[in-house]
Structures are given as C-alpha cells and as structure tokens.
Amino acid sequence: MRVRLLMVVATVSCAAACVQDEPVPEGLSDQQIIVDFADQVVVPTYSLLATRIDDLDDAARALAAAPNSGGLDAAQQAWIEARRPWEQSEGFLFGPVDTFGYDPAMDSWPVNRTDLDLVLASDATFTPEYVANLQETQKGFHTVEYLVFGVDRGKTAADLTARELEYLTALTAELAITAHALAASWTESVDGMPPYRDLLATAGDADNTAYPSLTAAAQEILDGIIGICDEVANGKIAEPYDAHDAALVESQFAFNSIADFQDNLRSVQNAYLGSVPLATTSGRGLSSYVAGLDAALDGRVQSEIDAAIAAIGAIPAPFRDAISSPEAYDEIEAAQAAVRQLQTTFEGEVQPLVLR
Numbered sequence: 001m002r003v004r005l006l007m008v009v010a011t012v013s014c015a016a017a018c019v020q021d022e023p024v025p026e027g028l029s030d031q032q033i034i035v036d037f038a039d040q041v042v043v044p045t046y047s048l049l050a051t052r053i054d055d056l057d058d059a060a061r062a063l064a065a066a067p068n069s070g071g072l073d074a075a076q077q078a079w080i081e082a083r084r085p086w087e088q089s090e091g092f093l094f095g096p097v098d099t100f101g102y103d104p105a106m107d108s109w110p111v112n113r114t115d116l117d118l119v120l121a122s123d124a125t126f127t128p129e130y131v132a133n134l135q136e137t138q139k140g141f142h143t144v145e146y147l148v149f150g151v152d153r154g155k156t157a158a159d160l161t162a163r164e165l166e167y168l169t170a171l172t173a174e175l176a177i178t179a180h181a182l183a184a185s186w187t188e189s190v191d192g193m194p195p196y197r198d199l200l201a202t203a204g205d206a207d208n209t210a211y212p213s214l215t216a217a218a219q220e221i222l223d224g225i226i227g228i229c230d231e232v233a234n235g236k237i238a239e240p241y242d243a244h245d246a247a248l249v250e251s252q253f254a255f256n257s258i259a260d261f262q263d264n265l266r267s268v269q270n271a272y273l274g275s276v277p278l279a280t281t282s283g284r285g286l287s288s289y290v291a292g293l294d295a296a297l298d299g300r301v302q303s304e305i306d307a308a309i310a311a312i313g314a315i316p317a318p319f320r321d322a323i324s325s326p327e328a329y330d331e332i333e334a335a336q337a338a339v340r341q342l343q344t345t346f347e348g349e350v351q352p353l354v355l356r
Contacts, residue, residue, distance in 0.1 A: 027215035027355050028289060031204065034217045036274045036283025038186070038197045044279035045089045045270070046183040052082040053179040056144070057172040063148075063157075064165040072157045075148045075168075080256060083141065085278060087260045090231075091267030092224040095196045096185035105178050108136035109250050111146050120163050126170035128177070142251070144171050149253040153318075215355055221286065222351050225268050229343035232264050232312075233336045241332055246320040255318035262312050265339065269305045290350060297349055304342045311338035 028034075059078035063071035086107065089097070097103050116138050124130055131139060147168045149155050184190070186197045193199075200220075203211035211217045236257075240248035251257045270276045274285025291298035312335045315322055322328035 027213070028218040029214060030284065030289055031214055032284045033274065033286060033289060034203050034214055034221075035201045036285065037217075037221055037271065038201045040274055040281040040283030041270050041276055041285075042089075042092055042200075043183075043186050043197055044276050044281045045085050046179075046186060048276075048279045049082070049085040049089065050176070050179040050183045052078070052085060053172070053176045056082045057169075057176045060144075060148075060169050060172040063160075064169050067157045067160050067165060069157050072148065072155065072160070076254070079141075079145060079148060079254065080259075083251070083254075083256060083260065084263055086141065087263035088267045088270060088276070088278060090264050091228045091271045092221070093227070094220055094224055095200070096190070097182055100181070100185065102178055102182045104136045106140045106175060106182075107142070108140055109142045110137070110247055110252075111142045112137035113146070116143060116146070120161075120167060126166055128170075128174065131170045131174045139171050139174060141175070142253075144168065144175065145251065145253045145256075147171070151253060153253060153255050218286065218354050221271055222346065222354065225271055226343055226346050226351070228264050228267060229339055229346065232261050233339035233343065236261060236264070237332065237336055237339075240320075241323045241336075244324045246323065249320045249323065252318075252320045255320070257319035258312060258315055258317050261319075261335075262309050265305060265309045265312065265342075268342070269302075269309075272301065272305070286350070286354060290353060293353055297345075297353070301342075301345055301350060304338070304345055308335070308338040308342050311335040 056075070056078040059071070059075040063075045093103055112135060115135060119134070119138060137143075147155075147160075147164055150159065185195070187195050189195060199208065199210055200217055202208050203217035204214045211220070236250055240246065246252055249257055251260045266278075272285050273287050275282040287298055287302065290301065311331075315331045315335055316325065316328045322332060
C-alpha cells in the first residue's frame, strides 16, 4: 500500500430555497482509534520483529561457530519465531515498509536458486555492501529459510557447507539491519521527515497533508485489511493451488505456509481490534467504532475472522503437498471462501460504515 497524499475537501451546499439541510457525513471521529493503531498495533509489531530477527541472527552465528544438530534446530526455530510478527504486519503494508522498499528486501519469493548457487560458488566476500546489493530474491527471509531448512525441510547440520554458513550469517545480519530500520522509521525522524507514527497519529490536523482527516487514516487501515485478505485468498493460496505448483508456495522449505496465512489473518484481527496478543498490547480498534453503530456487524466480523483462521488451519499440512492432493481440495477451497467472505464484509459493510 503506497502512501498517498490525500487532499480531501468535503463541500456541502444548499440553495436558500432548501426546506431542510442534508446532514454532513463525518466518518470516523474517534482519534484514539488511529493513535492506538499506531501505538498498540504497528509500533509493537515492528519492535517485536526487530527483536526476533536479532534472535535469528544470534542463532545463525551460533550455528556457524558450531555446526551441530542442536544449533540447526535453534536456527530453524528462530526463523519460525521471527516469521510470526512479520506475517502479522502484512495487514498494514503502507508507509515506510513500502516507500523505502523494506517489504521486498525482507520477503521476496520465490527464491532464485539458480543465481543463489552462483553466489555460493563465487569467490565474493560477503560484506554488508555486497549483500545489500544482491537481488531481493537472493536474500531476506526465504533465502535464509532455504539455507537452514533445505528443499524438503530435510537439511542436516552435516549438509551445511562453510560457504553456506558464511552466507547465512551475512544474510541474517542484513535482515536485522533492515528490521531495525523499519521499526525506527515509525518512531524516529528519517531524512528530516517526522516519525511515521506521528504522521498517522495526527491525522486530521490542519497541517497534515498525508492524512487530512481521521477518515483518510481509517481508509489506509481498511485498505491494508482488504488488501491482505485479497492477497491470501487470491494470491498466496490461489496461485500455487490453481497451477498445482509447489515452487509458487510461500515458506515452502520450512513447511510454514499455513502458519503464514493464519498470521496474515491475525494481522487483520489485530488491526481491527487494536491489539497484538503476540506483543501483549491492547487499545481501541475500529471494532469499537463499528460496534457503536452496528453491534451485530461487529460480532459477525469478529466471527468471520476466527472462521477464516480456522479454515486455513484445516488445510492438511504441508500446503506445498496439499495443492496437488485431491483429498485436500475441499479444505483449500473452503479456506479461500472464508477469506473472501471476510474481504467482502469489510469492503461492502465495514468500509461504508466507517467512511460514511
């Protein structure tokens, strides 16, 4: 989602002969919802991401120093733990994560294994500058995943070469730098610009041209929610399923795809409720505003989020095998239907209510 400079000017006029003025639509009027979205959802998610990627970097370095099964298990688990806050951030891929290119730098896939093998076979020194200039499909989460899990989650410590371990630690160091830069962009000034947290939290201020109204900020949040629902149902699940092609499956090496998809839906849940259980934070969310206007709709949205997460969890694991197993097709299609229903509800009912 790209940052849009929204210039929204609402004008309502009525001729002198009008018998009765029409009410002016105001949209969202609760600023605390926007403030809490920034402070209780986005900032703690990115902070946790940076912390867990630091843990992944530590685990990779420990593995490189002593390549044994225990070290490999620890690195694999650290990758899974770091993956969770990242996937739970995909419901708000706007702002610095988009404008500074942090998303593709951290999470491009599929892995370019041909060029990756060329990198490993080269005599290049894996300096920070060298890694920073690599193609996005030769670094980030999924290249680290490939190195520590192997093609079929069958990597052993004995399989790891010295060159792979050297590359692994260079990649996790780069990933940590990027994660900390992303977290800082929301809380610190970057290139003379205010922290993005401040830009969002002051939506509606007279000098805020990015978010000239609370409704503009709410639109950004809703765009993120709707966008990730669409991506999960019609991209992450549909593309590999329709083609029956495991190479198109995200997080295929770690067999982590289903957990990824569920965490994507938890990012919707977190954005809507204004809380992040993984980071033990809580605030006011869009849910409180919707409930005040239509309690039944709010209850249905929360139920549909839970149903979509459960439907994804019902897909037989690993997803890379399920897409070519006819006995799993009903579960895959049921999961898609549940996520699409959630998207439809946000687009057709929540969005008009919040932005009215």
